[in-house]
Amino acid sequence: MRKTCTTDLATTNATWERAVSGTPDGQGRAPGATLPNITERNAAPSVPPPGEGSGAPGPGTGAPPSAVPADYRAAFNAARLAMAVVDREGRVLDANPALGALLGTDPALLATRSAAELADLREDPRTWSEYREVLCGRRARLCCTRRLQHTDGHALWAEITIEPAADSCSMLLSMADISDRRDLQGRLRHLQLHDPVTRLPNRHLFFERLASALESAAYDQEGTGRIGLCYLDLDGFKAVNDTLGHRIGDRLLGAVAQRLTECAAPGGHLVARLGGDEFALLVQNSTGTEQLCELARSVLAALQRPFDVVGQRLSVSASIGVVERPAAGTHTTWLMQAADTTLYWAKEDGKARWTLFDPERNAHRMTRQALSSTLRPAVEREEFVLDYQPLVGLVDGVVHGVEALVRWDHPQFGRLSPNRFIPLAEENGAIVPLGRWVLRTACHQARAWQRAHPLRPLVVSVNVAVRQVWDSDLVADVGAILQETGLPPHLLQLELTESAVMGSAGRPLQALQRLSDMGVAIAIDDFGTGYSNLAYLSRLPVSTLKLDGSFVQGFRTAEHPNPADETIVEALVQLAHRLGLTVTAECVESAEQAERLGRIGCDTGQGWFYSRPVPPDRIQAMITTSPASSAAS
Known part of the structure; x- marks a missing residue:
């Protein structure tokens, strides 16, 4: 037999007074007004809670009608909000008709049922724990959303609230049908997470799924524990938008999405549009790189078939970056960076192809990026040094000049040759401050050699990138450095590649002419590999x-000569001499090469036969021990 509790009638009357007066203490009501007294109206010194006592349940309730105030019962039964009174053990004592209608059953049949069963509170461990705390009085209220089953089979969503009743011996359970609101939220979320053009998952949903896949792979004992990604971009899609309009472009994107979906359907892979003409195919529990490569091949084949879009027959191709790796330890950011890098490689390698992620190639790219980002600070920190390679007369063997070659003493990668960083410097503009530093350092060194050997001054040759001419006032820089160092202009030679010089026009040509008028020599480096437009030689101030x-x-050798090369070199030397130009042969590696080049008429030679690039003090020793120095002494 359950224990009953006695209602605090004084407290209840006070509650009624506050409710009628509209104020916390009952003040403000009309003079002489009286309040209904629950004690007088119900004449029961001790009112058992609903569902308790010896009376038989009344119609539609689980408690005797005499146990509940008539006004309360009328409101309880007429309420549109589904409600039930629950005891502290979690059993339903009374249910109103609205609850029966919500669940599709007679409310009388709900009496003595478990509230947790009606509200499906056991399925979620956290909700179940909070519900039990409310029953025990350790928690004031529980509010949750649960998916319930109607007796006719359809599902509904209900917002469920459980809190103590006024008598403090029972609980009030209420359920509000929020199915329409949930459906609206679901439709809004679908619109939020799907692309309106292709109806594919959008970028936001893709990253949700990707993060979930990486997280679940760590706990899925039955899966492969690997993940794969095909990241693709349509080649030349912008031209479709620009020429045919965005309406045709959108239709084409929709057709592409359909073919991608067909390619991914057999494996159940996720296809998403990440933005613009970028798409991604996510492969969970991949079986290895071959699976991803096969998927990429099928995608390329599918997209190469022409598209019929609003009467237009269009052909497109795609570049695809493919990444496949263990899911453990993989982060979404890293995976997308790797996919984006690999997609860039595919485009760089010629487009209309797929490329598999290569860790070594990526390491090289990362190194390249690290060098590019630290070039300018390295110039300020003076991490660069100059080596010099002598230019030797092919007839007399005298050192007539040197070429300044820059090296980077990198704190992490050691000494780097120019081909590792000069192209990067030209790309990001760091070549301007670096070139200025090289020019100043080389001129200071040449001036020091001139002072030490006034009878044997050396010409110092410095490479200049064409971007230095465009992005800085090279003429002003050269003039200022010559004045600063005191080096005579005729002891400075600036080298530009043939492609840069032959294509010179406007400002570059004017700069070269002003430098020549200043007395600075201009040399064409790597002649014979660029445009080779000989007509320019008569128009440019080249020496x-x-x-x-x-x-x-x-x-090579007398036994294996190449007559064609010798004929070409001889013709170039004769042409240059007729134009008043001197000729320097690069990459001289043997005495026989030097002898034959001298016989043909080349003026100077440069190469390992004479010396590798060396520090300034080694050049000083060469000047001292050269044949001309010995003769002078």
């Missing part, structure tokens, strides 16, 4: 041609 080493390599 020296430096033949590319590929010609000299034909001068």
Whole structure:
């Protein structure tokens, strides 16, 4: 037999008084007004809670009608909100008709049922724990949303609230049908997470699924524990938008999405549009790189078939970056960076292809990026040094000049040759401050050699990138440095590649002319590998041609000569001399090459036969021990 509790009638009357007066203490009501007294109206010194006592349940309730105030019962039964009174053990004592209608049953049949069963509170451990705390009085209220089953089979969503009743011996359970609101929220979320053009999952949903896949792979003992991604971009899609309009472009994107979905359907892979003409195919529990490569091949084949879009027959291709790896330890950011990098490789390699992620190639790219980002600070920190390679007369063997070659003493990667960082410097503009530093350092060194050997001054040759001419006032820089160092202009030679010089017009040509008028020599480096437009030689202020080493390599040995190379070099030398130009042969590696080049008429040679690039003090020793120095002494 359950224990009953006695209602605090004084407290209840006070509650009624506050409710009628509209104020916390009952003040403000009309003079002489009286309040209904629950004690007088119900004449029961001790009112048992609903569902308790010896009376038989009344119609539609689980408690005797005499146990509940008539006004309360009328409101309880007429309420549109589904409600039930629950005891502290979680059993339903009374249910109103609205609750029966909500669940599709007679409310009388709900009496003595478990409230947790009606509200499906056991399925969620956290909700179940909070519900029990409310029953025990350790928690004031529980509010949750649960998916319930109607007796006719359809599902509904209900917002469920459980809190103590006024008598403090029972609980009030209320359920509000929020199915329409949930459906609206679901439709809004679908619109929020799907692309309106292709109806595919959008970028936001893709990253949700990707993060979930990586997280679940760590706990899925039955899966492969690997994940794969095909990240693709349509080649030349912008031209479709620009020429045919965005309406045709959107239709084309929709057709592409349909073919991608067909390719992914057999494996149940996720297809998403990440934005613009970028799509992604996510492969969970991949079986290895071959699966991803096969998927990429099928996608390329599918997209290569022409599209019929609003009477237009369109052909597109795609570049695809493919990444496949263990899910453990993989982060979404890293995976997308790898996919984006690999997609860039596919485009760089010629487009209309797929490329698999290569860790070594990526490491090289990361190194390249690290070098590019630290070039300018490295110039300020003076991490660069200059080596010098002598230019030697092919007839007399005298050192007539040197070429300044920059090296980077990188704190992490050690000493780096120019081909590792000069192209990067030209790309990001760091070549301007770096070139200015090289020019100043080389001129200071040449001036020091001139002071030490006034009878044997050396010409110092410095490479200049065409971007230095465009992005800075090269003429002003050269003039200021010559004045600062005191080096005579005729002891400075600036080298530009043939492609840069032959294509010069406007400002670059004017700058070269002003430098020549200043007395600075201009040399064309790697001559014979660029445009080779000989007509420019009569128009440009050039004083020296430096033949590319590929010609000299034909001068191997007397037993294996290359007559064609020798004929070409001889013709170039004769042409240069007729134009008043001197000729320097690069990459001289043997005495026989030097002898034959001298016989043909080349003026100077440069290469390992004479010396590798060396520090300034080694050049000083060469000047002292050269034949001309010995003769002078």
